[in-house]
Amino acid sequence: MLEIFAIIFICRKNSEIVKNKGLKPTKYIIFTVVLWILFEVLGMFLGMIVVQNSAAGYIFALLGAALGGFIAYQIAKNAAPADNTQEIDNVLDSGLR
Secondary structure (H helix, E strand, O other), rough: HHHHHHHHOOOOHHHHHHHHHOOOOOOHHHHHHHHHHHHHHHHHHHHHHHHHHHHHHHHHHHHHHHHHHHHHHHHOOOOOOHHHHHHHHHHHHHOOO
16 A cells, blocks of 8 residues: 555656656656556566565565666656757747748
8 A cells, every 4th residue: 555655656756857847747657657567576576586485575576666666766857858949949930931
């Protein structure tokens, strides 16, 4: 249950970061969810292979999910801001042609 709250929190944080950069947040929310789930599953499999214990597999899954969330956060944080000046120039020029 806490994982759901954590992923919602990270999605909202990443959304806020990219909105401030003038970007649409949908792509970054999808990145966050996909990376979270992917790394959680990979962590679970790694834990089950290395330790061969279901409790350890769960701990590895949580660590993997945290890593996926961190990577998604870094992607959002390091995203280049939108360059709206080029889009405005294209709109203005299209009417003159």
